[in-house]
Amino acid sequence: MSVQHRNHVQVSGTGAATMFFAHGFGCDQNMWRLLEPTYAKRYRTVMFDHVGSGQSDLTAFDKDKYGSLQGYADDVLEIVREFGEGPALFVGHSVSAMIGMLANLKDPSRFAAQIMIGPSPCYINDGDYVGGFTRKDIDSLLETLESNYLGWSSNMAPTIMGAPDQPELGVELINSFCRTDPEIAKHFARVTFLSDVRSELRKLTTPTLIVQCSDDFIAPLTVGEYLRSALPRSTLSVIENVGHCPHLSSPSRSANAIDDFLAKEGL
Amino acid sequence: MTAERDLPAEKETLLDSAACALMQTSADGMFLRVNRTFCSWLGRTSADLVGKRRFQDLLTMGGRIFHQTHWAPLLHMQGSLSEVKLEVLHADGTTIPMIFNAIGVERDGVLIHELAAFVARDRDRYEQELLRSRKRLEELVAEATRLRDDAKERALSAEQMMGIVSHDLRNPLSSIMMASALLAGGELSASEQRFVSKITRASERANRLIGDMLDFTQARLGGGLSVSLGPIDLHAAVSESLDELRLAHAGRALLHVQSGDGTCVADASRLEQLVGNLISNAVAYGQPDVPITVTSAVEPASCVISVHNAGAPIPPVTLATIFRPMTRGAAAGSANRSVGLGLFIVREIALRHGGDAFVTSTAEGGTTFRVSFPRA
Secondary structure, three states: OOHHHHOOOEEEOOOOOEEEEEOOOOOOHHHHHHOHHHHHOOOEEEEEOOOOOOOOOHHHOOOOHHHOHHHHHHHHHHHHHHHOOOOEEEEEEOHHHHHHHHHHHHOHHHEEEEEEEOOOOEOEOEOOEOOOEOHHHHHHHHHHHHHOHHHHHHOOOOOOOOOOOOOOOOHHHHHHOOOOOHHHHHHHHHHHHOOEOHHHHHHOOOOEEEEEEEEOOOOOHHHHHHHHHHOOOEEEEEEEEEOOOHHHHOHHHHHHHHHHHHHHOOO | OOOOOOOOHHHHHHHHOOOOEEEEEEOOOEEEEEOHHHHHHHOOOHHHHOOOOEHHHHEOHHHHHHHHHHHHHHHHHHOEEEEEEEEEEOOOOOEEEEEEEEEEEEEOOEEEEEEEEEEOHHHHHHHHHHHHHHHHHHHHHHHHHHHHHHHHHHHHHHHHHHHHHHHHHHHHHHHHHHHHHHHHOOOOOHHHHHHHHHHHHHHHHHHHHHHHHHHHHHHHHOOOOOOOOEEEEHHHHHHHHHHHHHHHOOOOOEEEEEEOOOEEEEOHHHHHHHHHHHHHHHHHHOOOOOOEEEEEEEOOOEEEEEEEEOOOOOOHHHHHOOOOOOOOOOOOOOOOOOOOOHHHHHHHHHHHOOOEEEEEEEOOOEEEEEEEEEOO
């Protein structure tokens, strides 16, 4: 099975470096549609779906391999090796920021920059560390996912209402947004929210940008600050945004933060 | 002032007491307007909510994570979503399952969200029930799979054990056979002679049983019975084995009918074993005063060996599984009783010759076992 097919890899843009976009839990590569076109003018761009999400090959899903973030990171490294030209600039949202870091740690020579949007190395509170959640909260999420079994397994297509304000979206595309197999979604939720990669942070030698939202329920400000102090070559950029997806709700603020960082790093 | 804000009193009343909950929130989720239905379902007032609470503040922790990871990005990307089920916090601390539709719309150049919802207690209960059933089913399937794997493993080790034991019994048994042969050659009284020939016959039978068991384990575990095919004369092979069988079954008439030229490709010693097993069967279950007829026929493309005996027919139930190991007829318990591997081995030998074994049994026609396989 090809990596292209497995992860539904989409390549566009041209440039001396390659920018990779990795979506987080709950969605797919469509999340990048406001941000990626900006960068396709300057870089070769690569978007993909993690196995189990979007239009990835669901038959490639393996509970054991994807039982930890490392399984996803191994896929990322394969994608970077196969589709990258020149240095890799890795943009990861939420859990994918950490997946990108794990891929980087296996082969740092490939990566010139890590851009983390709403990252968290550990979602669960642990002693002095405040991740923002307890184990019970995650169980509650699993229940919510389970009770939306019907909707998410078939589609969340706005068939009743349409998307009148967004005529540029094809019906086909709309139908595939964030559609997931409910069992896989639960598995990914568990792996994501129970992950803890804090011990790996200090090993990351690549320049890193932390794009932190001013009000983010999933990755609170304290987590961004924790990362800033734990990652050796990191810059923390706090942007005005409510919610966990600034690349959708504040795309220009997100792009400004990324551009400042890339300019500073000479990329 | 837009038309929507300047609602006529009648329309306002209709929306306020609509049969579903209606909400307007900012893109951040802050309540801008709520209708009375929503407030009364949740034991809250408009004053508690508007400008003070965000929609996501009324969700469980799981719901809030879901809101951030699924609801918000989806609403951003496709402008609407439907049929999302979330637990909403009532003022008294309990939660109420509600199903939401939401759209993003522009009002005065500002993006806001409009939500409609209804209480889904019964649907929620029904879904919980379905989920529980599914879980139970999954557990049962897992249990059944485990039991089946266990059973397979046990059967396998029993068969392996059988192979090992049979093999190990061979050495002491050949000592007994050798010793009784030596005794038989010495000076013996009449009664001693009787005892020795009893020992000889019993150990020969034991040896045959062990042979069957070894063949069985080889067929089951060793990838099939070993056969060495070569040019033989079928009639001669059958005739030779009948000569020996007449000695073993003194008092029973065994007829041999031949047809066609006997040359074919087969394993003569396996065919002798096959005939031996079929004759033992016919002797054990057939009518004693009617001869057993063995036919060997060589046709242009195939060879057939059949053994016929008269007597009561085999019941249809037994007939269906007669070639399976350890299937025994009603007469089991006679002197010729075996572990029930004879016919299994007959069929295995037929299969290894590229053929098969068949049986017909009626009250009028008696019972005929027929084995056919390609001539070359």
